[in-house]
Amino acid sequence: MKIEAWLFGITTVFLVLVTPAYWFITDAGETGADWTGTSALVMTTLLAAMVTLYLGFHANRMDARPEDLKEAEIADGAGELGFFPPYSWWPMWCALCLSTIVLALSFTAWWLAIIGGVLGTIALSGWIFEYYRGEHAH
Incomplete structure:
Protein backbone atom coordinates (compact mmCIF):
# COMPACT_ATOMS: atom_id res chain seq x y z
CA MET A 1 0.00 0.00 0.00
CA LYS A 2 2.98 2.28 0.13
CA ILE A 3 2.93 2.62 -3.65
CA GLU A 4 -0.71 3.72 -3.57
CA ALA A 5 0.02 6.21 -0.79
CA TRP A 6 2.84 7.70 -2.85
CA LEU A 7 0.63 7.96 -5.93
CA PHE A 8 -2.11 9.76 -4.05
CA GLY A 9 0.51 11.94 -2.33
CA ILE A 10 1.90 13.05 -5.68
CA THR A 11 -1.65 13.75 -6.86
CA THR A 12 -2.28 15.81 -3.74
CA VAL A 13 0.86 17.89 -4.31
CA PHE A 14 -0.13 18.42 -7.94
CA LEU A 15 -3.61 19.58 -6.93
CA VAL A 16 -2.18 21.88 -4.25
CA LEU A 17 -0.15 23.57 -6.98
CA VAL A 18 -2.87 23.63 -9.63
CA THR A 19 -5.76 24.92 -7.49
CA PRO A 20 -4.31 28.40 -6.73
CA ALA A 21 -3.09 28.68 -10.33
CA TYR A 22 -6.59 27.92 -11.59
CA TRP A 23 -8.06 30.44 -9.16
CA PHE A 24 -5.61 33.10 -10.31
CA ILE A 25 -6.04 32.40 -14.03
CA THR A 26 -9.83 32.54 -13.92
CA ASP A 27 -9.81 35.74 -11.80
CA ALA A 28 -12.23 34.20 -9.35
CA GLY A 29 -10.81 36.39 -6.60
CA GLU A 30 -11.80 39.70 -8.19
CA THR A 31 -14.87 39.15 -10.33
CA GLY A 32 -16.18 35.91 -8.92
CA ALA A 33 -16.08 34.43 -12.42
CA ASP A 34 -15.57 30.76 -11.58
CA TRP A 35 -15.99 29.76 -7.96
CA THR A 36 -17.40 26.42 -9.02
CA GLY A 37 -14.18 25.12 -10.56
CA THR A 38 -12.05 26.47 -7.75
CA SER A 39 -14.21 24.90 -5.04
CA ALA A 40 -14.28 21.61 -6.97
CA LEU A 41 -10.48 21.60 -7.15
CA VAL A 42 -10.23 22.41 -3.43
CA MET A 43 -12.55 19.52 -2.57
CA THR A 44 -10.62 17.20 -4.90
CA THR A 45 -7.39 18.23 -3.19
CA LEU A 46 -8.85 17.50 0.23
CA LEU A 47 -10.19 14.14 -0.95
CA ALA A 48 -6.80 13.12 -2.37
CA ALA A 49 -5.12 14.23 0.87
CA MET A 50 -7.60 12.18 2.91
CA VAL A 51 -6.92 9.04 0.84
CA THR A 52 -3.16 9.67 1.11
CA LEU A 53 -3.35 9.88 4.91
CA TYR A 54 -5.51 6.76 5.13
CA LEU A 55 -3.27 4.67 2.89
CA GLY A 56 -0.10 5.99 4.51
CA PHE A 57 -1.41 5.23 7.99
CA HIS A 58 -2.43 1.69 7.11
CA ALA A 59 0.69 0.98 5.05
CA ASN A 60 2.82 1.24 8.18
CA ARG A 61 0.63 -1.22 10.09
CA MET A 62 0.36 -3.90 7.38
CA ASP A 63 2.80 -6.61 6.45
CA ALA A 64 4.70 -5.77 3.31
CA ARG A 65 3.18 -7.09 0.09
CA PRO A 66 5.37 -8.37 -2.73
CA GLU A 67 4.73 -5.09 -4.56
CA ASP A 68 6.27 -3.16 -1.68
CA LEU A 69 9.52 -5.17 -1.50
CA LYS A 70 12.42 -4.12 -3.72
CA GLU A 71 13.87 -7.66 -3.78
CA ALA A 72 10.56 -9.34 -4.66
CA GLU A 73 10.13 -11.46 -7.74
CA ILE A 74 7.05 -12.23 -9.78
CA ALA A 75 6.71 -15.68 -8.20
CA ASP A 76 6.31 -14.07 -4.76
CA GLY A 77 2.91 -12.76 -5.80
CA ALA A 78 1.62 -16.18 -6.88
CA GLY A 79 -1.31 -17.78 -5.19
CA GLU A 80 -4.97 -17.12 -4.71
CA LEU A 81 -5.86 -13.52 -5.45
CA GLY A 82 -9.40 -13.54 -4.15
Whole structure:
Protein backbone atom coordinates (compact mmCIF):
# COMPACT_ATOMS: atom_id res chain seq x y z
CA MET A 1 0.00 0.00 0.00
CA LYS A 2 2.98 2.28 0.13
CA ILE A 3 2.93 2.62 -3.65
CA GLU A 4 -0.71 3.72 -3.57
CA ALA A 5 0.02 6.21 -0.79
CA TRP A 6 2.84 7.70 -2.85
CA LEU A 7 0.63 7.96 -5.93
CA PHE A 8 -2.11 9.76 -4.05
CA GLY A 9 0.51 11.94 -2.33
CA ILE A 10 1.90 13.05 -5.68
CA THR A 11 -1.65 13.75 -6.86
CA THR A 12 -2.28 15.81 -3.74
CA VAL A 13 0.86 17.89 -4.31
CA PHE A 14 -0.13 18.42 -7.94
CA LEU A 15 -3.61 19.58 -6.93
CA VAL A 16 -2.18 21.88 -4.25
CA LEU A 17 -0.15 23.57 -6.98
CA VAL A 18 -2.87 23.63 -9.63
CA THR A 19 -5.76 24.92 -7.49
CA PRO A 20 -4.31 28.40 -6.73
CA ALA A 21 -3.09 28.68 -10.33
CA TYR A 22 -6.59 27.92 -11.59
CA TRP A 23 -8.06 30.44 -9.16
CA PHE A 24 -5.61 33.10 -10.31
CA ILE A 25 -6.04 32.40 -14.03
CA THR A 26 -9.83 32.54 -13.92
CA ASP A 27 -9.81 35.74 -11.80
CA ALA A 28 -12.23 34.20 -9.35
CA GLY A 29 -10.81 36.39 -6.60
CA GLU A 30 -11.80 39.70 -8.19
CA THR A 31 -14.87 39.15 -10.33
CA GLY A 32 -16.18 35.91 -8.92
CA ALA A 33 -16.08 34.43 -12.42
CA ASP A 34 -15.57 30.76 -11.58
CA TRP A 35 -15.99 29.76 -7.96
CA THR A 36 -17.40 26.42 -9.02
CA GLY A 37 -14.18 25.12 -10.56
CA THR A 38 -12.05 26.47 -7.75
CA SER A 39 -14.21 24.90 -5.04
CA ALA A 40 -14.28 21.61 -6.97
CA LEU A 41 -10.48 21.60 -7.15
CA VAL A 42 -10.23 22.41 -3.43
CA MET A 43 -12.55 19.52 -2.57
CA THR A 44 -10.62 17.20 -4.90
CA THR A 45 -7.39 18.23 -3.19
CA LEU A 46 -8.85 17.50 0.23
CA LEU A 47 -10.19 14.14 -0.95
CA ALA A 48 -6.80 13.12 -2.37
CA ALA A 49 -5.12 14.23 0.87
CA MET A 50 -7.60 12.18 2.91
CA VAL A 51 -6.92 9.04 0.84
CA THR A 52 -3.16 9.67 1.11
CA LEU A 53 -3.35 9.88 4.91
CA TYR A 54 -5.51 6.76 5.13
CA LEU A 55 -3.27 4.67 2.89
CA GLY A 56 -0.10 5.99 4.51
CA PHE A 57 -1.41 5.23 7.99
CA HIS A 58 -2.43 1.69 7.11
CA ALA A 59 0.69 0.98 5.05
CA ASN A 60 2.82 1.24 8.18
CA ARG A 61 0.63 -1.22 10.09
CA MET A 62 0.36 -3.90 7.38
CA ASP A 63 2.80 -6.61 6.45
CA ALA A 64 4.70 -5.77 3.31
CA ARG A 65 3.18 -7.09 0.09
CA PRO A 66 5.37 -8.37 -2.73
CA GLU A 67 4.73 -5.09 -4.56
CA ASP A 68 6.27 -3.16 -1.68
CA LEU A 69 9.52 -5.17 -1.50
CA LYS A 70 12.42 -4.12 -3.72
CA GLU A 71 13.87 -7.66 -3.78
CA ALA A 72 10.56 -9.34 -4.66
CA GLU A 73 10.13 -11.46 -7.74
CA ILE A 74 7.05 -12.23 -9.78
CA ALA A 75 6.71 -15.68 -8.20
CA ASP A 76 6.31 -14.07 -4.76
CA GLY A 77 2.91 -12.76 -5.80
CA ALA A 78 1.62 -16.18 -6.88
CA GLY A 79 -1.31 -17.78 -5.19
CA GLU A 80 -4.97 -17.12 -4.71
CA LEU A 81 -5.86 -13.52 -5.45
CA GLY A 82 -9.40 -13.54 -4.15
CA PHE A 83 -12.93 -14.65 -4.86
CA PHE A 84 -14.34 -13.76 -8.27
CA PRO A 85 -18.02 -14.62 -8.67
CA PRO A 86 -19.16 -16.56 -11.73
CA TYR A 87 -21.73 -15.23 -14.17
CA SER A 88 -25.07 -14.18 -12.77
CA TRP A 89 -28.40 -13.21 -14.33
CA TRP A 90 -29.73 -11.53 -11.18
CA PRO A 91 -28.22 -8.07 -11.82
CA MET A 92 -30.03 -7.93 -15.16
CA TRP A 93 -33.38 -8.75 -13.54
CA CYS A 94 -32.77 -6.15 -10.81
CA ALA A 95 -31.98 -3.53 -13.45
CA LEU A 96 -35.10 -4.42 -15.45
CA CYS A 97 -37.28 -4.15 -12.36
CA LEU A 98 -35.74 -0.81 -11.43
CA SER A 99 -36.24 0.52 -14.95
CA THR A 100 -39.87 -0.64 -14.81
CA ILE A 101 -40.36 1.24 -11.54
CA VAL A 102 -38.77 4.42 -12.90
CA LEU A 103 -40.79 4.21 -16.10
CA ALA A 104 -43.99 3.63 -14.10
CA LEU A 105 -43.28 6.63 -11.89
CA SER A 106 -42.66 8.84 -14.90
CA PHE A 107 -46.08 7.87 -16.33
CA THR A 108 -47.69 7.91 -12.85
CA ALA A 109 -48.77 4.30 -13.30
CA TRP A 110 -48.69 3.29 -9.64
CA TRP A 111 -49.98 -0.19 -10.35
CA LEU A 112 -46.95 -0.88 -12.58
CA ALA A 113 -44.58 0.54 -9.94
CA ILE A 114 -46.03 -1.87 -7.37
CA ILE A 115 -45.59 -4.81 -9.74
CA GLY A 116 -42.00 -3.69 -10.44
CA GLY A 117 -41.36 -3.39 -6.70
CA VAL A 118 -42.63 -6.90 -5.98
CA LEU A 119 -40.64 -8.40 -8.84
CA GLY A 120 -37.63 -6.30 -7.78
CA THR A 121 -37.83 -7.69 -4.26
CA ILE A 122 -37.78 -11.20 -5.67
CA ALA A 123 -34.86 -10.39 -7.99
CA LEU A 124 -32.87 -8.73 -5.20
CA SER A 125 -33.49 -11.69 -2.90
CA GLY A 126 -32.28 -14.02 -5.63
CA TRP A 127 -29.12 -11.94 -6.08
CA ILE A 128 -28.41 -11.83 -2.34
CA PHE A 129 -28.97 -15.55 -1.76
CA GLU A 130 -27.34 -16.67 -5.01
CA TYR A 131 -24.49 -18.49 -3.26
CA TYR A 132 -26.72 -20.31 -0.77
CA ARG A 133 -28.54 -22.56 -3.21
CA GLY A 134 -28.31 -23.86 -6.75
CA GLU A 135 -25.24 -24.36 -8.89
CA HIS A 136 -22.90 -21.99 -7.04
CA ALA A 137 -23.85 -22.88 -3.46
CA HIS A 138 -21.05 -22.88 -0.91
